Structure formats: C-alpha cells, structure tokens
Amino acid sequence: MREESFDVIVIGSGFAGLRAALSARQQGADVLVLEKMRTVGGNSVISDGGMAAAGTSFQKHLGIEDSPSLMAKDILRAGGEGCREELVRIVAEESVKAFAWAKDVLGVPFRKEVELFGGHSVPRSHSPEGLPSGRPYIKRMEERCEEQGVDIRKAHYVKRFLADKDRMSGVECAPSYRFNAPPPETVTRFLAKRGIVVASGGFAADIPYRRLFDKRLDVSIDTTNKASATGEILRAAKDVGAALSGMEDVQLAPWTSPEEAGFGDGPLFADYVALPLGILVGKDSAERFVNELADRRIVAEAILAREEEVVAIADHEALTSINRDIGKALAKHVVRKYPDLAVLAKEEGIPEDELLQTVRRFNKFVGEKNDRDFQKPLTNENRPIATPPFYAMRIRPKTHHTMGGLAIDAKARVLNERGQPIKGLYAAGEACGGIHGISRLGSVAITDCLVFGEIAGKSAAQAA
Ligand SMILES: Cc1cc2nc3c(=O)[nH]c(=O)nc-3n(C[C@H](O)[C@H](O)[C@H](O)COP(=O)(O)OP(=O)(O)OC[C@H]3O[C@@H](n4cnc5c(N)ncnc54)[C@H](O)[C@@H]3O)c2cc1C
16 A cells, blocks of 8 residues: 655645645645645635634724624624634634735735624625635635645545554545545555644535434535535544534525525625615515524524525615625526516515515614614615615525534644544644534634634644
C-alpha cells in the first residue's frame, strides 16, 4: 500500500480547510489538503460570501455601533443552549481580524454597504462586490496555497482515520474518486506527523444521515447545498471516539423557492429584499404570520407550520434601496413582477381584499415604526409597500446548514465523549457542532470557518 507523510493533513478545501492549511503552513508545517471532489471549495464557493464582523471600519463609516459582545449576544440568543459560549465569544472577538484578513491579506473586494440579516441586532454582514459569492475568497485562498507550497489533492476521498496507540496518526484515502460512484478499493495512507484537521463541512445534502436526526428531512425537502455535502467523515470520526453534538439541529432556509432546484436565484430577492423590507403572507389567508426578520429557525418553522403555501412580497422601492440585481430570478419567473397589488393577488392566487388589508396594516406599522403584530424591527430603511411594480416569490424551506458536528474546544481540538481532546485530531467550520446551537445567524458561518480554521491549523502545526 502506498504511504506518504506530512506534518499536517487537512480534510476538505472550503473556507475552513483552506484557512487551516494556510495557518498551518505559516507555522512552518508541510501541509496536505485532501478534497474528494474534482474542484476545490465545497459549499463555500457557492455561498453568498456574506461575512459577519462586529466593529469594522465599514460599520463605523456608516455610523453603525457594534461590538463583539453584542455579536456574541445575538449568536447566543438565536442558538440557545446548544451554543458553547466560550466558542461563540472567540468567533465574535476574532471577527474583525478575520474580516481584515479576507480584505487585506486575501484582497477580497467588499461592498461598502453593510447589511442587516435576521436575528442580528445591527447591520454587520459584509459581502464581496458583484453578485453574492464565496468564490472571491476561495479563488484567492487556493492561489495562496499554491504560492506557499500547500499540496492540494483533488478527487481524494478520505475513508477512515488511522490511530497509533491513543493518537490519530493519519487517514486512509481513495484517490481517483468519482462523486456518486463507490470509492475505489485501492487506498493510499497519508500519515500526519503533527495533526489532522477535519474541515469536511456539513451534511445537509445527506438524506439518510440527516433523517437519523430529524425524521422530517426526507427526500421531499430540497437542499441549498452541493450534493457532496455528506456526512461520511463525521461517521468515521465517531468510529474513532469523537463526540458529536447538536446533530438534530439542521437549519432550513426560509427564503428559498420550490420553483427552482437547490439554492437558486430567488434568495437574492427573498433574503435581501422581501424579508427585511417586505412581508411574508399565506397564499390562502393573505395574512402575515411571523416577524420576517426573526432568525432563520423561527421563520422556517413558522412557514412549515402553515397549512398553506407562503409568498414573499416587496415593492420597487425596497428593491432599489437594496441595490441588488434580481434579473436572473425574474427571467426564470421564480420572482414575478406585477403593475399593482390587485394583479399580483389575482396571478398568485391570493385573496385580493385580504391582501390589500394586510399591506395597509403593515404600512401603518411602518409609519409608526412599530410592528404591533410581530415586532419586526422597523427602521428608517423600511418604507410602505406602495411603489409599483410589486414582486412576489413562493417560499418553501430547504436544508441549508447543519449546526451539529464534532465537539471541539477553544483550541479546535476534537473532543471524545468524556470531553477530553483526542490527540492529533482538530476540526473547524461546518463539520463542528456547538457554535451556532439551534440556529445559525446569516453570515456567521464564514466568520466561524475563518476564525476556527486559523486556530485549527495553528494548533495542529504546533502539536508535539
Ligand atoms: C448556497 C449557500 C449560501 C451560503 N451563503 C453563506 C453566506 O453568505 N455567509 C455565510 O456565513 N454562510 C453561508 N453559507 C454557509 C457556508 O457557506 C458554509 O457553512 C461554509 O461554506 C462551510 O465551509 P466548510 O469549509 O466548513 O465546508 P465546505 O465549504 O462545504 O467544504 C468541505 C469540503 O470537504 C470535502 N469533503 C467532505 N467529505 C470529504 C471526504 N470524505 N474526503 C475528502 N473531502 C471531503 C467536501 O467535498 C468539501 O469540498 C451558505 C451556504 C450555502 C449552501
């Protein structure tokens, strides 16, 4: 059997894996990244690239007062008891440094606007210029890995961990892997002299695995993730004694369309325009039923509890104030444009009088800056839904993020069932549990991946 040896082995080439690889390399380690797919980037590269950071110069320039303690408070409020406070505080406290690394070291060009996502107290989500995408980060991270001599092997499927007494010493890997085919029998052993970093991402696309933890998540629920977001590494880590936490906490996106597959183009309208500035209504009742800016779990559960379809509605003023191009979603008819609300109601099958009444009531709340029905935060950004044309999109939640995963400590060491670190094993990113609890706030995953990626790479490289 072929065998090769490195100081540090990283499993996965998304935000967490590439950040860990660069961090370990900076410590002088020789680093191997194993990626099962033929391209790097995992879910990271298809993400929107929005990154939360508290106290940036961009926020200060816009007069937004923020702090790591407020960010930690928001994460803890949404995530509840499933959050390990120590880990949450690290993410929040390191967020500005991680953002500065992305901006200044990687050179990701960020928009000057800072956005407010559901569950955050203030605008703190920073997005790359152009269409929302994680690609600018991944492209630059891959280039830096190349410049710095990090060895990235694609189509290498990690099957299991190898142990030497009580220390994880390497992995068994099937090279020449083709996605969706059984992994080849022939394996290569990669040995890690210092440490292995698990950065294999989440399992939102792994229907049998996610159903073990939440029976509702069967094939009828689509996912925003790449089909490769599966849980074999979590299973393999459990086999060698790693503890998993929060596995039942699977996030459903409350801004996806049943009229297109996967993440699609609709979220650009629903997430960025309709939820903050418009409304969600039941298709049969025409009623609002939730604070559209509550965290994702609250909104998604409220949608699933309706015995009717749900439609997101916003007007032209909302769309222009957000300054996002929803042309693709309109061209696909996932988002539809109407000259007035009566036509919108007729075409979408919503009772007209009831819809007009709902909109009038919401507009009154906007004028008073007080949503008496659902306590949606209404600010100067919110305007009455009154300026044609009007836009509508059907909403059906899809699995989006898995908050559960490997239990880690503040040094990103993977813990066993007794809460003790497993020697030689580290983890970062969506493969970990315990940070986001029952509900991850939008744009905090990238921060988490970059912060804990750096810590995991450093810890692994410095291990004896
Ligand atoms: C459509 C979409 C939009 C999003 N937008 C945002 C956003 O704007 N802001 C935000 O904060 N979060 C966002 N998220 C969430 C965020 O992108 C993810 O949580 C994050 O990218 C996870 O990064 P990661 O490095 O942990 O995993 P990934 O990026 O998924 O990388 C894991 C890698 O490990 C590889 N791998 C898995 N198993 C094996 C194996 N057995 N052997 C070898 N390799 C393996 C995978 O192929 C993959 O490439 C979004 C998610 C999606 C799906």
